[in-house]
Amino acid sequence: MKVREVSIDAPPALVHAPWRAAFPWLIQGCTTRGPEPERPFDLGLFSDASPARHVLEHWQRLRAATGQTRVVHAQQVHGANVRFHLPGPPGLHICETCDGHVTAEAGVLVGVSTADCVPIFVVDPKKRAVAALHAGWRGAASGVLERGLEVMQESVGSDPARIHLHLGPAICGDCYEVGSEVFEALEQPVPANPAPIDLRAVLAQRAVDAGVAQDQITVSEHCTRCGESGLFSHRGGDRERQVGYIGIRA
Ligand SMILES: [Zn+2]
Numbered sequence: 001m002k003v004r005e006v007s008i009d010a011p012p013a014l015v016h017a018p019w020r021a022a023f024p025w026l027i028q029g030c031t032t033r034g035p036e037p038e039r040p041f042d043l044g045l046f047s048d049a050s051p052a053r054h055v056l057e058h059w060q061r062l063r064a065a066t067g068q069t070r071v072v073h074a075q076q077v078h079g080a081n082v083r084f085h086l087p088g089p090p091g092l093h094i095c096e097t098c099d100g101h102v103t104a105e106a107g108v109l110v111g112v113s114t115a116d117c118v119p120i121f122v123v124d125p126k127k128r129a130v131a132a133l134h135a136g137w138r139g140a141a142s143g144v145l146e147r148g149l150e151v152m153q154e155s156v157g158s159d160p161a162r163i164h165l166h167l168g169p170a171i172c173g174d175c176y177e178v179g180s181e182v183f184e185a186l187e188q189p190v191p192a193n194p195a196p197i198d199l200r201a202v203l204a205q206r207a208v209d210a211g212v213a214q215d216q217i218t219v220s221e222h223c224t225r226c227g228e229s230g231l232f233s234h235r236g237g238d239r240e241r242q243v244g245y246i247g248i249r250a
Contacts, residue, residue: 003017004222005220010065013032016028016218019123026249030119040240042240045073059073070107072093072109073095074096078099078139080144082131083095083100083102084101084151087107087108099139100148101131104128105248107250114168114241116224117134119243120133122152129158132245136199141185145207149210165217165218167203167204168222169222170199172223174226175196178195182197200219
């Protein structure tokens with residue numbers, strides 16, 4: 001099901017409104033560039049687009065605005081490593097490289113950075129566990145979505161059939177033209193020439209194949225490249241990063 005997230009100011013973000021209504025204990029969103037063009041709300045700790053002190057301040061703002069005590073992030077490598085996070089000291093925690101985070105602890109916010117790639121948000125309302133996963137085509141092909149579901153199953157006993165999954169703001173199927181190697185890696189019919197691919201549609205199908213119920217999968221209509229969503233786009237020339245964040249209210 002296609003949905004359009006709603007805009008909030010603190011932090012500047014797009015949030016998935018149906019989840020907001022259904023799960024009052026949940027904190028979820030995807031940050032945007034915010035209202036200050038001269039100082040965009042860049043959370044890219046590894047992309048060197050903004051002064052490091054600005055980026056760290058932005059993480060602090062994200063933590064404060066969401067009311068969480070601990071924020072967990074990692075340098076991402078387009079792989080399928082997903083880490084489970086227990087409670088820890090307050091503040092920003094950068095863990096070892098990985099492309100996904102799972103937690104069941106209230107007060108812990110986990111986040112993945114993107115700028116065209118897909119932020120995947122996962123909620124298990126029964127076990128009160130959440131995940132944020134980062135999926136570009138390489139991560140999708142290496143199975144980061146399936147690994148995220150496995151880690152939830154192993155760590156808290158999440159049943160994929162009870163999972164709610166949202167594919168957040170990312171480059172759309174019209175804007176994302178790729179070569180044959182991408183179609184091959186994603187096991188899609190390979191076109192003769194470079195052609196557009198809808199990565200979120202591919203991921204939605206992979207989620208169904210992994211046991212997630214179709215009617216519990218939602219897909220954002222926002223595109224990072226086209227439209228006026230206020231998102232950073234790597235293909236659009238941005239080096240800054242937004243963050244897809246999720247957590248259980250402190
Ligand atoms: Zn687009």
